[in-house]
Amino acid sequence: MIQPAAPLSPPSRILLGPGPSDVPPSILAALGKPTVGHLDPTFLAAMDETRDMLRAVFATENELTFPMSGTGSAGMETCFVNLIEPGDRVLIGSAGVFGTRMAEVARRAGAEVTVVEGEWGRALDPERLLAAGQGGAFKLLAAVHAETSTGVLQDPRELRRVADELDALLVLDCVTSVGGVAVELDAWKVDAAYSGTQKCLACPPGLSPVTFSKRAVEALSARSTPVQSWYLDLSMIRNYWGSERAYHHTAPINMLYGLHEALRLVLVEGLAARHARHRTNAAALWAGLEALGLELLVPAAERLVPLTTVSVPDGIDEKKVRAHLLREYSLEIGGGLGPLAGRVWRIGLMGSGSKRANVELCLAALRSALAEQGYTADNDPLAAAAGVYAAD
Amino acid sequence: MIQPAAPLSPPSRILLGPGPSDVPPSILAALGKPTVGHLDPTFLAAMDETRDMLRAVFATENELTFPMSGTGSAGMETCFVNLIEPGDRVLIGSAGVFGTRMAEVARRAGAEVTVVEGEWGRALDPERLLAAGQGGAFKLLAAVHAETSTGVLQDPRELRRVADELDALLVLDCVTSVGGVAVELDAWKVDAAYSGTQKCLACPPGLSPVTFSKRAVEALSARSTPVQSWYLDLSMIRNYWGSERAYHHTAPINMLYGLHEALRLVLVEGLAARHARHRTNAAALWAGLEALGLELLVPAAERLVPLTTVSVPDGIDEKKVRAHLLREYSLEIGGGLGPLAGRVWRIGLMGSGSKRANVELCLAALRSALAEQGYTADNDPLAAAAGVYAAD
Numbered sequence: 001m002i003q004p005a006a007p008l009s010p011p012s013r014i015l016l017g018p019g020p021s022d023v024p025p026s027i028l029a030a031l032g033k034p035t036v037g038h039l040d041p042t043f044l045a046a047m048d049e050t051r052d053m054l055r056a057v058f059a060t061e062n063e064l065t066f067p068m069s070g071t072g073s074a075g076m077e078t079c080f081v082n083l084i085e086p087g088d089r090v091l092i093g094s095a096g097v098f099g100t101r102m103a104e105v106a107r108r109a110g111a112e113v114t115v116v117e118g119e120w121g122r123a124l125d126p127e128r129l130l131a132a133g134q135g136g137a138f139k140l141l142a143a144v145h146a147e148t149s150t151g152v153l154q155d156p157r158e159l160r161r162v163a164d165e166l167d168a169l170l171v172l173d174c175v176t177s178v179g180g181v182a183v184e185l186d187a188w189k190v191d192a193a194y195s196g197t198q199k200c201l202a203c204p205p206g207l208s209p210v211t212f213s214k215r216a217v218e219a220l221s222a223r224s225t226p227v228q229s230w231y232l233d234l235s236m237i238r239n240y241w242g243s244e245r246a247y248h249h250t251a252p253i254n255m256l257y258g259l260h261e262a263l264r265l266v267l268v269e270g271l272a273a274r275h276a277r278h279r280t281n282a283a284a285l286w287a288g289l290e291a292l293g294l295e296l297l298v299p300a301a302e303r304l305v306p307l308t309t310v311s312v313p314d315g316i317d318e319k320k321v322r323a324h325l326l327r328e329y330s331l332e333i334g335g336g337l338g339p340l341a342g343r344v345w346r347i348g349l350m351g352s353g354s355k356r357a358n359v360e361l362c363l364a365a366l367r368s369a370l371a372e373q374g375y376t377a378d379n380d381p382l383a384a385a386a387g388v389y390a391a392d
Numbered sequence: 393m394i395q396p397a398a399p400l401s402p403p404s405r406i407l408l409g410p411g412p413s414d415v416p417p418s419i420l421a422a423l424g425k426p427t428v429g430h431l432d433p434t435f436l437a438a439m440d441e442t443r444d445m446l447r448a449v450f451a452t453e454n455e456l457t458f459p460m461s462g463t464g465s466a467g468m469e470t471c472f473v474n475l476i477e478p479g480d481r482v483l484i485g486s487a488g489v490f491g492t493r494m495a496e497v498a499r500r501a502g503a504e505v506t507v508v509e510g511e512w513g514r515a516l517d518p519e520r521l522l523a524a525g526q527g528g529a530f531k532l533l534a535a536v537h538a539e540t541s542t543g544v545l546q547d548p549r550e551l552r553r554v555a556d557e558l559d560a561l562l563v564l565d566c567v568t569s570v571g572g573v574a575v576e577l578d579a580w581k582v583d584a585a586y587s588g589t590q591k592c593l594a595c596p597p598g599l600s601p602v603t604f605s606k607r608a609v610e611a612l613s614a615r616s617t618p619v620q621s622w623y624l625d626l627s628m629i630r631n632y633w634g635s636e637r638a639y640h641h642t643a644p645i646n647m648l649y650g651l652h653e654a655l656r657l658v659l660v661e662g663l664a665a666r667h668a669r670h671r672t673n674a675a676a677l678w679a680g681l682e683a684l685g686l687e688l689l690v691p692a693a694e695r696l697v698p699l700t701t702v703s704v705p706d707g708i709d710e711k712k713v714r715a716h717l718l719r720e721y722s723l724e725i726g727g728g729l730g731p732l733a734g735r736v737w738r739i740g741l742m743g744s745g746s747k748r749a750n751v752e753l754c755l756a757a758l759r760s761a762l763a764e765q766g767y768t769a770d771n772d773p774l775a776a777a778a779g780v781y782a783a784d
Binding site: 019108 | 395396397399400401402403409411414415418420421422426428429432433438442444445447461463465466469493499500501588590597598618619620621622623639640641642643644646647649652653656657658659660718724729
């Protein structure tokens, strides 16, 4: 007979990895508020507020905007299974784990996928996307706005230009951008986008906000085959989030409380102020890392503010460094994925985790961890970071 | 510019509908514990404990046992998309919303589906399933153990007998049974099962525990096509829950804290004691409802303990009754779905919601709501319920 485990007492971490990021107390408190029914009038009102606030952070008027009941990858799959019918052609720009994942998800949805592979750590070249797409009758072009595996920001306006040339829908992965850097879906004419809660929204993982343009909704309506996933079928889920309130699946009530509070905190701070905060703290981190003699993987012009990839110096055991940070500072940073495994660290300054105290602690902790392996730098990373704050 | 909403202050409800059910304070508190990373050593240990406790509540030794990152319907879809390849034949017994949903999900996964329709409010006849399946080369037989839309309990041993005759895998929907009535997956030789968190486990909605037998795992390994859903592909997710700890998607950390605590409470109480508690409270509710002159939809021998369907008397506006309960008592019960809409109420006594105080309050509230519409009964429902407790 299996005995019950002891109650959990998770440690207080400082989460500076690729997500989840640190969760503010009021969001944790929201998760623990009393559960109500998924058709309770008070909950329906909270859903409407959540949708309005999601539109604000996506900068869209899209009617079809709500959180899917799964993590970011469920949001990705939602976009592809709803917009693709078997045999549709899809063009995907990929230079990281999440671009690669997009291609795999699209293939499983029955698409004929053309992938334009870019260098990991660099933005995609729109001209190569255009060349690969020309004459191809592509239904959609998809790429990642903020590639969490490499720390690269892609310009969606260039993607839109390519999609316009190809007369294709544009699907954008905004998992690590929403709430941390400018996301302007209507201005950019993005047709479908998805995000996650556990990055710059600073909510625990578990939901994936999605949004679909009018043109994307027309594509949904024009389908001749059912969506292969019942769970992710927007034609049904929209009837629950819409005025019909038709039961589809039982909404994850308490996670939605958390998202409601997370969106509230974003709007209370203001999007512009929040993005500026993320920029300043990232600039201070970058200055400190460079003072430590560490190289950043991504050129400054293509660098993603909320997530920084740092090359591991020769001779350093990167896992030992992360273990030192966790043990001595209760501080988490991420390792590399795929071809970057063992070669980079990933440092996230996301949501409420993006603050001066975390930047300076992270730099001090890294210096200490590197010193343990005999690596020392000539310059003072904390002074370099302080210089950025002083100039701000 | 959209303004931030006010912080949520959800009301304290008594949730006696079809789920979510009332969530105990320690589970709500667990949801709000500090978020850690999905590869944090303390979290990996919590995952192992969660898996062990899940095996206990499923009464299985199945290696492949863990919660999917979605609600119960995601668990249903997980079973079908992983076990089915296009063209596979599937036999489904359906006498309610969730049997109907199974057939739809299986079709979308590419199965050739044969449905044996039963009467809503009655158990399925195994002989009819057998007759429909004979000579059919069915890969799997699927049915609902506890049909939440009708309040019927199906005997899995009879389903297994049919599946054995057909040499088919047996898939069982245990959403409303786990934690409330006996579930003995290994003894019953069930090959795949899924549940939800928001019923008799008394945790908020958002996760779906699943489990797969050795024979089911062999079927997964023998696939010649990829699973159509990337998000639900067990061949990858098992590498995160297994010793490899390979990243697939970011686990919903805080929801998993909640499930860990929910499972802990089940095992602290003990499965046998918990099932007995559910039985006693249901018996008291049934006695009280009958004293009120109300008819129960399901014959006693096929009745589901955690969820009772009550026929709405002629001339009663059932929505007004539910509105009265919510307004005057902050008490939620459910309405009917599909062909039972407007014809039944659904009263759940699930998890920690299954207690004497709730039974008696529900009976008193129903009596009051019915009296508002001029309906009175000769007998005292509270006395009838008290009689059951006295005899217990």
